Amino acid sequence: MRQFPSPIRTVARYSVALSELATGGDVQPIITVTGLNKTYASGFQALRRVDLSINRGEIFALLGPNGAGKTTLISIICGLVNASAGEVRVDGHDIVRDYRAARSAIGLVPQELTNNMFDTVWATLKLSRGLFGKPRDDAHLERVLRDLSLWDKRNDRIMSLSGGMKRRVLIAKALSHEPRVLFLDEPTAGVDVELRREMWDMVRRLREQGVTIILTTHYIEEAEEMADRIAVIRRGELILVEDKAELMRKLGTKQLSIQLPEPLAEMPGALKGLSLSLSSDRCTLVYTYDAAWEQSGISELLATLAQLGIEFKDLRSSQSSLEDIFVDLVAKPAEHGQRHGKAIHE
Ligand SMILES: Nc1ncnc2c1ncn2[C@@H]1O[C@H](COP(=O)(O)OP(=O)(O)OP(=O)(O)O)[C@@H](O)[C@H]1O
Numbered sequence: 001m002r003q004f005p006s007p008i009r010t011v012a013r014y015s016v017a018l019s020e021l022a023t024g025g026d027v028q029p030i031i032t033v034t035g036l037n038k039t040y041a042s043g044f045q046a047l048r049r050v051d052l053s054i055n056r057g058e059i060f061a062l063l064g065p066n067g068a069g070k071t072t073l074i075s076i077i078c079g080l081v082n083a084s085a086g087e088v089r090v091d092g093h094d095i096v097r098d099y100r101a102a103r104s105a106i107g108l109v110p111q112e113l114t115n116n117m118f119d120t121v122w123a124t125l126k127l128s129r130g131l132f133g134k135p136r137d138d139a140h141l142e143r144v145l146r147d148l149s150l151w152d153k154r155n156d157r158i159m160s161l162s163g164g165m166k167r168r169v170l171i172a173k174a175l176s177h178e179p180r181v182l183f184l185d186e187p188t189a190g191v192d193v194e195l196r197r198e199m200w201d202m203v204r205r206l207r208e209q210g211v212t213i214i215l216t217t218h219y220i221e222e223a224e225e226m227a228d229r230i231a232v233i234r235r236g237e238l239i240l241v242e243d244k245a246e247l248m249r250k251l252g253t254k255q256l257s258i259q260l261p262e263p264l265a266e267m268p269g270a271l272k273g274l275s276l277s278l279s280s281d282r283c284t285l286v287y288t289y290d291a292a293w294e295q296s297g298i299s300e301l302l303a304t305l306a307q308l309g310i311e312f313k314d315l316r317s318s319q320s321s322l323e324d325i326f327v328d329l330v331a332k333p334a335e336h337g338q339r340h341g342k343a344i345h346e
C-alpha cells in the first residue's frame, strides 16, 4: 500500500509559509487563501475550507475532475465571484477591501471565450489595458502579440480567427496590463499539440520574467511538464498540495521487469511473499516497489534469483506517471477526504 502524503503536511506547509511571511523569511507568498468557503445561491457548496498559499514566481497547477471547484476558486481570487467565508490576499491586498489594487496585479485567462467578436485584436488589447487604468504602451502590446504569434493578425476582427488564435487573444488580453500573477483556466483545452507546446514555452518565458502562473488543467501531462507545485481539488476540497518532484517521489511506484531466457513453470516458493508477479507468457518477472523506499530490495531479489539458478537476459525499470498518481488520488476520495478533514480540525 502506497503511503498517501498526509494533508497534515499540506497544512504544515501552509503554516510555515505564513510564519515565514510574519518573520520576513525568504518565501513570500503572492497569494494567500484562508478558510475559503463558497455556497452558491442554489445552496450548492462548491468550496470547503480552502487554505492555500502561492509562492512568488512559481508555476502552480490545480488539478481536479469536472465540477471540482477550480473555476470557482479562481473566480473568487479574481474578484468575479463573492466568497461565502474566508479571506484572500493578492500581493498583500485584500480582494474585498482593496479590490482594485488586488485585481490589477492579476491577469485572468478564463475558461470560456469571452472576447467581443466584432473588435480587432489590437483594439481588444488597448481597451483591456485602459480598463486597468494603465497608460498607453503600444510597445508592450506589440511584444505580447509577437510573443503569441498574433502580430500579423492585429488588425483582424476576432470572429475571423481560428479557435486556437481566439484563445491566444485571451492570453494577450490578460497580459495587456502587465500583471504579476497570471491565471490560466484550462488554457490548452481544445488546442492542438503544437500550439500546446508553444503555450507551455510562453508560460515558461513569463515565469522567467517573474510572473507567477496558476493554471488549471485536465491534462495531467501539462501539470507534469510545467508545474513546480501541484494541488488536487475534489468536491470543493483541496486534498493535496505538494511539490511535483516530491509528489512523484513519494507516491510513485517503480517496476523492475526481469526478462527470463525461458518461461518459468511456476513462481518458486522462495519468491512468494515478495511483490512479484509473473507475466502471462511466464517469461517476465515484474517486481513492484515504492519509489520512496530507502531499500528497494532489488539486490536481495537478484541474489535470491542467483541462488535459485534463475538466469535473466534483460532488466528494465519504469516509474509510475503523474497520471497514475492522480487517478489513484481521485479514485479514493473518502479515505483522503477524511484524512484531510481530520488534519484541518485537529
Ligand atoms: N453560478 C453557479 N451557481 C450554482 N452552482 C454553480 C455555479 N457555478 C458553478 N457551480 C457549481 O459549482 C461546482 C464547481 O464548479 P466549477 O466551475 O468551479 O468546477 P471546475 O472544477 O472548474 O470544473 P470544470 O473542470 O468542468 O471546469 C459545480 O458543481 C458547478 O455546477
Ligand SMILES: [Mg+2]
Pocket: 070, 071, 072, 111, 185
Ligand atoms: Mg472550470
